[in-house]
Amino acid sequence: MSKEQRWDADRALSLIRELAHLPGALLPILHALQDEFGYVDKAAVPLIADALNLSHAEVHGVISFYHDFRHTPAGKHVLKMCRAEACQSMGCDKTIRHVENRLGVRLGETTGDGGFTVDAVYCLGNCALSPAVMLDGKLYGRVSPEVAEFLIESAQRHS
Amino acid sequence: MSVKVYVPCDAATVSVGADAVAKAIAEQIATRRLGASLVRNGSRGMFWLEPLVEVETPQGRIAYGPVSVDAVAGLFDAGFLEGKPHALRLGPTEEIPFLKRQERLTFARCGITDPLSLSDYVSHGGYRGLEKALKLTPQAIVEEVTNSGLRGRGGAGFPTGIKWRTVLNAPAEQKYIVCNADEGDSGTYADRMIIEGDPFVLIEGMTIAGIAVGATSGYIYLRSEYPHAFRTLRRAIAIAYDKGYLGENVAGSGKRFDLDVRLGAGAYICGEETSLLESLEGKRGQIRFKPPLPAIEGLFGKPTVVNNVISLATVPIILDKGGEYYKNFGMGRSRGTLTIQLAGNIKHGGLVEKAFGLTLREAIYDFGGGTASGRPLRAVQVGGPLGAYFPESLLDTPLDYEAFIERKGMLGHGGIVVFDDTVDLARQARFAMEFCAVESCGKCTPCRVGSTRGVEVINRIIANENREQNLELLGDLCEVLMDGSLCALGGLIPFPVQSAIRHFPEDFQKPAPPPPASGSSKVQETQSWR
Ligand SMILES: Cc1cc2nc3c(=O)[nH]c(=O)nc-3n(C[C@H](O)[C@H](O)[C@H](O)COP(=O)(O)O)c2cc1C
Ligand code: SF4
Ligand code: FES
Numbered sequence: 001m002s003k004e005q006r007w008d009a010d011r012a013l014s015l016i017r018e019l020a021h022l023p024g025a026l027l028p029i030l031h032a033l034q035d036e037f038g039y040v041d042k043a044a045v046p047l048i049a050d051a052l053n054l055s056h057a058e059v060h061g062v063i064s065f066y067h068d069f070r071h072t073p074a075g076k077h078v079l080k081m082c083r084a085e086a087c088q089s090m091g092c093d094k095t096i097r098h099v100e101n102r103l104g105v106r107l108g109e110t111t112g113d114g115g116f117t118v119d120a121v122y123c124l125g126n127c128a129l130s131p132a133v134m135l136d137g138k139l140y141g142r143v144s145p146e147v148a149e150f151l152i153e154s155a156q157r158h159s
Numbered sequence: 160m161s162v163k164v165y166v167p168c169d170a171a172t173v174s175v176g177a178d179a180v181a182k183a184i185a186e187q188i189a190t191r192r193l194g195a196s197l198v199r200n201g202s203r204g205m206f207w208l209e210p211l212v213e214v215e216t217p218q219g220r221i222a223y224g225p226v227s228v229d230a231v232a233g234l235f236d237a238g239f240l241e242g243k244p245h246a247l248r249l250g251p252t253e254e255i256p257f258l259k260r261q262e263r264l265t266f267a268r269c270g271i272t273d274p275l276s277l278s279d280y281v282s283h284g285g286y287r288g289l290e291k292a293l294k295l296t297p298q299a300i301v302e303e304v305t306n307s308g309l310r311g312r313g314g315a316g317f318p319t320g321i322k323w324r325t326v327l328n329a330p331a332e333q334k335y336i337v338c339n340a341d342e343g344d345s346g347t348y349a350d351r352m353i354i355e356g357d358p359f360v361l362i363e364g365m366t367i368a369g370i371a372v373g374a375t376s377g378y379i380y381l382r383s384e385y386p387h388a389f390r391t392l393r394r395a396i397a398i399a400y401d402k403g404y405l406g407e408n409v410a411g412s413g414k415r416f417d418l419d420v421r422l423g424a425g426a427y428i429c430g431e432e433t434s435l436l437e438s439l440e441g442k443r444g445q446i447r448f449k450p451p452l453p454a455i456e457g458l459f460g461k462p463t464v465v466n467n468v469i470s471l472a473t474v475p476i477i478l479d480k481g482g483e484y485y486k487n488f489g490m491g492r493s494r495g496t497l498t499i500q501l502a503g504n505i506k507h508g509g510l511v512e513k514a515f516g517l518t519l520r521e522a523i524y525d526f527g528g529g530t531a532s533g534r535p536l537r538a539v540q541v542g543g544p545l546g547a548y549f550p551e552s553l554l555d556t557p558l559d560y561e562a563f564i565e566r567k568g569m570l571g572h573g574g575i576v577v578f579d580d581t582v583d584l585a586r587q588a589r590f591a592m593e594f595c596a597v598e599s600c601g602k603c604t605p606c607r608v609g610s611t612r613g614v615e616v617i618n619r620i621i622a623n624e625n626r627e628q629n630l631e632l633l634g635d636l637c638e639v640l641m642d643g644s645l646c647a648l649g650g651l652i653p654f655p656v657q658s659a660i661r662h663f664p665e666d667f668q669k670p671a672p673p674p675p676a677s678g679s680s681k682v683q684e685t686q687s688w689r
Contacts, residue, residue, distance in 0.1 A: 066426050068424035122345065
């Protein structure tokens with residue numbers, strides 16, 4: 001589970017200030033904000049722009065370029081499902097379909113109750129144990145529909 | 160003396176339960192009051208046997224695997240601490256044929272040592288390369304690397320020594336070493352394994368690179384999909400600083416080398432070196448025009464060596480044993496060893512480090528044992544998402560850069576993804592275009608727009624709408640992509656597409672599939688996943 005908290009401008013500002021001195025500080029800052037809040041709030045853009053002496057458009061352009069950064073809060077649990085070639089060869093489509101039907105979402109969406117965000121990823125470096133998924137930062141291998149079901153149920157139990 | 164029990168900590172092994180097995184073993188040791196200690200090693204790279212547990216005995220290390228939590232108590236009952244028989248006993252680890260037939264140079268320590276033990280590292284030959292390098296002139300270090308014949312393992316196969324010489328000869332007050340740990344290709348995990356299993360070898364390789372070209376600062380750009388590797392690297396870097404192997408006085412030499420690790424943010428294109436540099440500078444990861452080469456104007460405009468993880472992690476053994484030693488492995492212009500990664504539908508998936516020249520067939524059957532499903536093999540994709548699909552008839556191709564190029568393929572980072580006869584190559588071709596559309600940096604039109612067009616055209620081919628015209632259109636589109644793309648994402652994406660058409664034409668001539676029932680998922684049909 002992410003340690004997600006509500007957006008807090010003071011907290012954000014102190015994170016930004018901690019990292020602003022780094023060369024090429026923008027990505028480390030965005031990661032820090034997303035780690036803290038589970039997403040990068042729009043309100044962070046002027047704060048970052050100010051600290052790094054960039055335009056709002058530049059900061060926004062970077063946030064939107066990278067697949068990782070979210071504009072809205074993620075679900076309580078984030079399930080990243082690999083759909084790259086090695087996982088395809090071992091039937092990841094079946095597992096993905098199961099999860100989509102089970103949670104009533106498509107890849108890239110969050111369930112209505114905010115329980116799960118399910119995302120597509122392209123390779124998790126676990127291609128000898130495909131299909132692979134990552135649930136809340138933890139890697140799993142050989143994820144058949146049954147294993148996916150088990151993961152979802154245990155995540156729900158621990159919510 | 161207390162018996163050592165090894166349970167790997169590599170992310171892939173954890174993905175099938177290694178942490179839980181380690182915990183269960185620790186509990187058994189405690190409750191049975193045994194004089195044994197637990198070591199978390201890297202992975203040996205035999206993933207079908209993971210979690211692979213090893214016990215140190217007077218006869219050497221004995222392997223048991225795959226071990227589940229439920230099997231742990233039984234292993235203790237059977238006396239596995241003395242290496243005694245059990246259904247899961249595999250015998251001496253080094254005698255397992257998959258491992259025994261390898262030539263592990265870059266991966267010499269991986270799976271053997273505790274990745275975060277610097278004393279393990281040093282007692283297993285670590286930092287000998289640096290020690291030698293510190294006695295040489297920068298030119299002599301570069302010469303050694305050039306002589307070894309080492310070519311970049313990130314995909315392009317460019318001679319590492321020549322790249323280093325360019326940076327060495329570029330006059331500048333500040334230069335950089337950048338390690339490309341973006342490892343985005345499906346079917347590859349060697350970078351991740353070495354980072355998690357032997358991180359100091361990468362740190363040592365980067366330090367040697369810095370001393371060779373006169374760079375005092377290095378960055379590792381690691382993909383964010385590897386949080387586990389990130390933690391290992393951060394800890395390893397901190398240890399290296401603490402013990403004086405990084406910082407202002409590297410190993411007492413008076414030379415400085417600083418190192419930091421940065422996370423990517425889920426963009427495949429940031430594996431391309433100029434895009435990576437943009438990203439490190441905190442910008443959108445868009446491709447830069449070349450020239451200037453990064454070796455002349457790289458990170459923050461300074462001369463920069465950009466090398467793949469495996470390229471850099473191979474440098475210490477080259478310096479330690481000499482370029483001549485390394486060069487004696489391999490074939491043709493592909494010198495040394497290739498870290499082959501067996502992936503996908505394969506029975507014995509794992510890492511095979513072997514001199515260049517092994518054939519695809521030998522890799523897949525002699526090491527990999529054929530498909531995991533037991534069904535006939537139909538296609539193999541080598542070199543990641545931009546690599547060609549090869550049919551069975553090309554399996555005798557040797558693993559060699561030039562041999563792959565001759566067959567309109569690409570060895571790339573050495574990933575081999577196996578598919579059985581259930582694969583549909585028209586869908587794989589569509590996926591290639593879809594992937595290109597998702598991951599395009601958007602800088603040039605053929606790639607940005609053409610890939611989406613490609614998906615549409617292949618959809619029509621699959622649906623049997625004007626099939627012949629659309630196949631022709633797809634051919635034209637591939638030409639445009641190859642000729643008009645600024646970088647290899649758009650420029651090479653025609654390889655998987657055209658190889659699928661060339662070698663598997665029947666898959667593009669099937670009857671149109673029935674339209675999906677309403678309300679059913681569209682896993683195959685949706686294009687915009689993110
Ligand atoms: C689309 C694209 C993606 C790439 N991804 C990677 C990657 O993930 N890792 C890597 O080392 N090289 C990657 N490369 C190759 C790099 O541009 C570059 O050649 C390499 O980092 C140089 O290091 P080497 O000479 O040690 O291989 C990629 C290239 C392209 C065009
Ligand atoms: S080919 Fe694609 S990824 Fe490469 S520069 Fe052009 S738009 Fe960017
Ligand atoms: S392709 Fe799915 S983990 Fe590599």
